[in-house]
Amino acid sequence: MTSGDIRRACRRACAAQRRAAQAITRHGLTHPRAQAMLAAAAVLAAAAWRAGHRVTDIHTTPEQGASV
Structure with missing residues (x-):
């Protein structure tokens, strides 16, 4: 895999996570x-x-060591 493939996969995963968070906010977790x-x-x-x-x-x- 190239670095471009990794970046595309990351962008897709981030976008899907944002859409999931929006759906949860709008409809609730059990929807x-x-x-x-x-x-x-x-x-x-x-x-x-x-x-x-x-x-x-x-x-x-x-x-x-991450700050919380």
């Missing part, structure tokens, strides 16, 4: 549309991981 959007976001996040984007490389947890 079928919100659940479908969350599932799509999870699939695209997995695709970004497979493309080579390691979330842990750029996003740290509190245990790793």
Whole structure:
């Protein structure tokens, strides 16, 4: 995978996550549309991981020293 492939996969995953958050805000977590959007976001996040984007490389947890 090229760096362009990774960037495209990340952009798709981020957009899907934003759409899922909007659906949850608008309809609630238990709404079928919100659940479908969350599932799509999870699939695209997995695709970004497979493309080579390691979330842990750029996003740290509190245990790793991130500020909360």
